[in-house]
Amino acid sequence: MSTQRRPFPFHEFEPKWQEHWVSRRAFRAANPGDVDFDHSKPKYYILDMFPYPSGDGLHVGHVEGYTATDILARFHRMRGFNVLHPMGWDAFGLPAEQYAIKTGRHPRETTTRNIANFRRQLQAVGFSYDWDREVSTTDPGYFKWTQWIFLQLYNSWFNPVTRKAEPIATYTGPDPDSVRLAYVAKMPVNWCPQLGTVLANEEIVDGKSEVGGFPVERRPLRQWMLRITAFADRLIEGLDGLDWPEGIKLLQRNWIGRSEGASVMFCEESGGAKIEVFTTRPDTLFGATYMILSPEHPLVGSITTEVQRADIEAYCTTVASKSDLDRTELNKEKSGVFTGGYAINPVNGERLPIWIADYVLMGYGTGAIMAVPAHDERDFEFAQKFGLPVREVVRPNEAVEGCFVGDGVAINSGFLDGLSTPDAKRTITTWLEEKGLGRGTVNFKLRDWLFSRQRYWGEPFPIIWEDGRHHALAEDELPVVQPDMDDFKPTGTPEPPLSKVSEWVRYSEKAERETNTMPQWAGSCWYYLRFCDPVNGNRFVGEEADRYWMGQTGQPGGVDLYIGGTEHAVLHLLYARFWHKVLYDLGRLTTPEPFQRLVNQGMILGPDGQKMSKSRGNVITPDAVIADYGADSLRLYEMFMGPLEQMKPWSMKGVEGVHRFLARVWRLAMEENQEGKWVVSPVLADVPMTSAQARVAHATIKKVTDDIRALAFNTAISQMMVFTNEFVNASPRPLDSLKILLPLLSPFAPHLSEELWQRLGFDGAASTQTWLTHDESLLIDNEVELAVQVNGKVRDRLVVARDASKEAIENAARLSAKVLEAIGSGTIVKVIVVPGKLVNVVVK
């Protein structure tokens, strides 16, 4: 019995407190309007990226971010904030559907089971979520509002004059369907014949399906799209007001990929067709020596001469059959074919041969370029390969080798000669606009968001089709719930699984339901809003709840702190910002941005320093760590490993280390008696702390407080270790030491802190104490030790009074025997005194 006993009985008190917190709803946050709502408290909304409840259960990586937010949530509660700290489930997704196909069991069944397991695991770590606010994206009461938001997008357009989303009724043009923020277009999608399903880009690795490694081909299908490109500029501008890592902001800016330039009209020589190109270098127009169209460009057919037609068609066929992988491999070598046609350069009337090449993408700009091989590396490579002329029109300011792509001075460019690149750009753009041959334009890499999936386990669209036209369902018809099915197998064609349920598809005599579903991103785009008011049946979020939790800080973003992994740096965080801005423009929300401050936790690697994976066999599960060492040890270890944002490897020895620390804290308060029972330690006494003890105690209050604010949890913990080392041998041991330590420790190790607080008979609970403030005067020692340096090398130490004058310190340093020895025959040039730190004697 005694040999197996744990150093402290965490296995008894941890489940007890977890049960206590859940059953008492200990961390429930009151909403404005609730009877117990306290108007005097400031709000603090701290959010985790909610998990996909996979069958594998919680990962230690989840626990890392969730512990960080839990510490901050508990800290803010103790500092008198009304804290919103919710959790939910991003539960639509492919794995549940794949499992359903294999076993015939409904995805809802596996999803429900996985959610129950995740909830159990999260509660076993002792997180202080407000479980009354739990939401799941798969719950009809939730996705009713996901569908409702889709209808807001469907019923809006982006007004370029106001630069805002507006109700479609304010659009006065002929075809409202052409400007809706949600629209239908025929788009190539990734079709995987072996899996019998369409895949998202993220599910394709190196041109093959992530699951199974099967080939994927492009097929054009009717798809729902969201017009995120209309918000490109707003999405870039909005980043300025956010406290996000600069790297993430940059990633988003690059993803949106704004570039300024000009569109220029070229005229095809024989047929007179207009070919519009986009260029960021209109100043090099005189250097264009040929043109290239994308193989998919609509003018290819009419421009191609009969002599060239066979070659062109062969090339287009080859390109069309290439998967993305093959096309990427082709990048190493430029390819293309001459169409036989010519275009006229509008600035000098020169004839330019028109080629097609797959390095020109139909999806960017106009799908056609003017090639300036002297000043663009890709054009240069192409010109080299096919023997096309190269004409230099920009002189570099200093000599460069090879193709010059930088700024310089225009040459061989007629009226632009002598102008610097920026001036030449302005001049030529004005000239083009005056002649009606072009204009300044901006292009983005960002594409509209392909929003439909051919899946069962997703939100159905609230859309019906009649006579080939789409119509929105009325709000009171929401939610549109998927029908139950027995057979989840793919249809074998790109028809969505829902199309098999004919009685569901049939909406009326004439109308049929849309059978596509929304992507997994949909539910996660707005869940942070639903947390503010999770059971509201009348609105996606109540106005007052939105104003209170998302507003009132005077900053653009509503969520005060959002912690999660880098994998969502672009897509989720961009999509959510887009939806938020639309809802904001439509007057449904109070702030223009969802997340004010963002922090990315670093990845936790396996003990071997490799990414954790089942195949490597290096996965650590939270359940196993909790069983052996307890939840507090798991929490504390993950925070002690290193800086939150850094990647770091797991070490079970490290877990043991923090476990020993917690055992030492336990023994500060408790002692084993003759019968092997834990009793309050007899060395504890109501005596004042010595000045040395008080200094450590107050230094700990200060450092833990500062470090939590800075998210430097590892150093906060090491300071509490210093504190414990100071008191562990004290006898008598002042009771005040525990009155100070336990509340400081409680955000990190809430179970142990609460248990000891109760056993010591202190009032209330450790987790509801008011956060302590340190007494600066207790930190000050009357004497300080200074290092005495000669030319930067430490030669002696000096103990002086705290308030000694600079002169007194300098004189004492000059008298030091060791300093005099180090000076030798040199002369003192000057003496630098840094009070409280050191003295540096500079000698020549």
Add this chain to the structure above:
RNA sequence: GCCGGCGUGGCGAAAUGGCAGACGCAAGGGACUUAAAAUCCCUUUUCGCGAAAGCGGAGUGCGGGUUCGAGUCCCGCCGCCGGCACCA
């Protein structure tokens, strides 16, 4: 190729431009014990001298620079990790 991030003991790491290595792990030694576990104490960047207390030198990826003083700031390299990838 382009854009980010990071390089400090045997390991995880710490250090407002001011005594490099706090705290933890591992290792070694000791106390307690019949023994082990647990616990407690001591040592532990490295090299040289010394029986020892100690004394001296070197040291934060490499090379320069700024400064009384650089892990920290600046310039140029090298290496590792992550993201994007023909975006005209």
